[in-house]
């Protein structure tokens with residue numbers, strides 16, 4: 001698209017790209033052919049192709065055609081490029097989507113009060129920021145309790161987006177009410193359910209009949225959905241990036257299984273105290289050696305709340 005927009009101006013130009021241009025036919029024709037045809041003089045890429053079978057082939061093809069090829073940007077741009085390409089790298093190297101865990105919590109780490117209230121802990125500004133996260137993902141994932149209690153729509157609102165993310169619910173028995181908003185709008189915005197392979201056939205068929213796509217995966221050792229298998233099933237459908245929006249049980253199980261790549265927390269200036277629902281539940285770490293180490297912090301104010309983002313190391 002960039003070459004098409006540049007037209008003749010691409011001739012003799014330098015092209016900066018995040019990923020090493022490919023030299024094979026995938027969903028599109030090779031990028032190397034397009035660059036050579038456009039007559040660019042130099043290509044600088046940030047990250048080599050993660051696939052060991054094709055790594056270096058794009059670079060070599062460009063060089064053979066007389067194009068100067070270099071790898072690496074300045075440190076700040078390199079970080080931004082690696083950040084941008086992270087979902088794709090996960091998808092290719094691990095065969096599962098990149099997973100961002102998002103939670104709107106009190107300063108003491110609760111996403112709901114002991115009475116079950118969670119609307120709203122954070123400000124409209126933080127919620128709008130959350131819509132930007134949604135808009136940048138292929139799928140939004142939630143646990144069935146969140147659907148039962150909050151009845152969310154999980155669509156992108158108030159911000160521009162290219163393609164609505166698929167809404168995915170994790171529920172062993174495909175326990176999703178037919179009058180839930182996710183179900184009644186399933187023909188407008190895709191809704192999928194990740195259920196267990198032994199889930200009731202009748203319930204699966206009933207959801208299918210109203211436009212909900214049902215993906216069956218095995219149960220894990222704890223009796224819930226095998227979340228790694230669930231994510232692989234999403235990858236097989238072309239889902240590269242997932243935003244998990246709760247609840248605490250699903251967040252915790254994803255953490256326990258080592259499936260979280262990035263965390264975005266909105267911290268509201270309030271304390272919920274005892275009995276609040278923990279943002280990250282599950283089994284948790286027994287020893288400090290079992291914690292999920294985070295790095296690459298960034299913190300900024302969003303309205304009255306704090307937005308904390310970190311990468312899992």
Ligand SMILES: NC(=O)c1ccc[n+]([C@@H]2O[C@H](COP(=O)([O-])OP(=O)(O)OC[C@H]3O[C@@H](n4cnc5c(N)ncnc54)[C@H](OP(=O)(O)O)[C@@H]3O)[C@@H](O)[C@H]2O)c1
Nearest residue numbers: 104111143144145146171172224225246247248249250253
């Ligand atoms: N503030 C926030 O950011 C925020 C965001 C979301 C939700 N919430 C709040 O969180 C609460 C709901 O959270 P929750 O922790 O009770 O439930 P949850 O995480 O939303 O859903 C858990 C349910 O998911 C299904 N499940 C199937 N396999 C699973 C697996 N391997 N791991 C985890 N879950 C699996 C199970 O139901 P089945 O029996 O159907 O299999 C399980 O009971 C609500 O009060 C909601 O308002 C707050």
